Amino acid sequence: MRASTERAAGLALGVLLDAVFADPRRGHPVAAFGRTAAALEHRLYADSRPRGVLFTATLVTGAAGLGLAAERSRLPRTLTTAAATWAVLGGTSLAREGRHMAALLEADDLDGARARLSHLCARDPSGLDAKALARATVESLAENTSDAAIAPLFWGAVAGVPGLLAYRAVNTLDAMVGYRNARYERFGWASARLDDVANYLPARLTGLLTVACARENRGEAWRVLRRDGAAHPSPNAGRCEAAFAGALGVRLGGTNAYGGQVEQRPEMGDGRAPEVGDIRRAARLSTAVTAAAAAVAAVALLAMRRAR
Structure with missing residues (x-):
């Protein structure tokens, strides 16, 4: 098999492995990278x-170099691509977290749901009622569909194992230091900006794939994506959230609290506020979009082989 065919097969196999095994509870490679990043931050940190x-360049180039070494090893490229894809994908775990939140809210366990929200986002859950928790969960499922699944598949298709590992490094660093607070406003700037760049095309692809997977609400998803996708303060998250809002027939956005700071986000969509029952619908949509992205990546790589 040529490189593009091996890459296509490896991505597809990695998606299957993620669907079957999801993320391991212990010994996850991304967790090991996070510990390495934390140790380097301890040595390098300065408010500059x-x-x-x-800090960012060292870790991202290191991850890409590890991926390049893996591709050039004697191991079959399909297997190394599959292993890397499984390691960096989080689509199955994301959908499971959504269903876990749905189960807690369906059981009226608000305290449990508030405690669990940190698995999906950094929003302050104290004082959130069931509807606010449902909105936070749906918005997180929408945004993280791109971060956890579509973006890794995109960069895996473009750059193979180095692309997979480098993207996950970028996204992990953004989650660790990409905050606008006293400690990370300057030190985390490079990680945050690089994450914006790395997710620019994948987020827009996520929006388009969400429209394609919306079925009976396809027209509404497209309309809301075009109208509201750029309204979000993030250059990327709005595309995902707007498409999900239209596809699910709900209205996302509003007042959010992060670390004591309150933000007023623009509303996206013209439907009702999300309810608990919408969480499972959003999780199913996230899974469908991930499967569609895997199919698109494989078809694109195979088409490239034929074109050559």
Whole structure:
């Protein structure tokens, strides 16, 4: 098999492995990367952009170099691509978290749901009622469908194992230091900006795939994506959330609290506020979009082989 065919097969097999096994509870490679990043931050941290650039560049290039070494090893490229894909994908675990939140809210366990929300986002859950928790969960499922699944598949199709590992490094660093607070405003700037760049095309692809998977609400998903996708303060999250809002027939956005700071986000969609029952619908939509992205990646790679 040529490289593009091996890459297509490896991505498909990795998606299957993620669907069957999801993320391991212990010994996850991304967790090991996070510990390495935390140790390097301890050594390099200073309240400056240059130190943050060095921190980000060291870890991302290191991850890409590890991926390049894996591709050039004697191991079959299909297997190395599959292993890397499984390691960096989080689509199955994301959908499971959504269903877990749905189960807690369906059982009226608000305290349990508030405690569990941190598995999906950094929003302050104290004081959130069932509807607010449902909105937070649906919005997180929408945004993280891109981060956890579509973006890794995109970069895996473009750049193979180095692309898979480098993307997950970028996204993990953004989650660790990409905050606008006193500690990370400057040190985390490079990680946050690089994450925006890395997710620019995948987020828009996520929006389009969400429209394609919307079935009876396809027209509404497309309309809301075009109208509201750019309204979000994030250059990428709005595309995903707007498409999900239209596809599910709900209205997302509103007042959010993060670490004591309150933000007023623009509303997306013209439907009702999300309810508990919409969480499972959003989880199913996220799974469908992931499967569609895997199919698109494989078809694109095979088409490239034929074109050559």
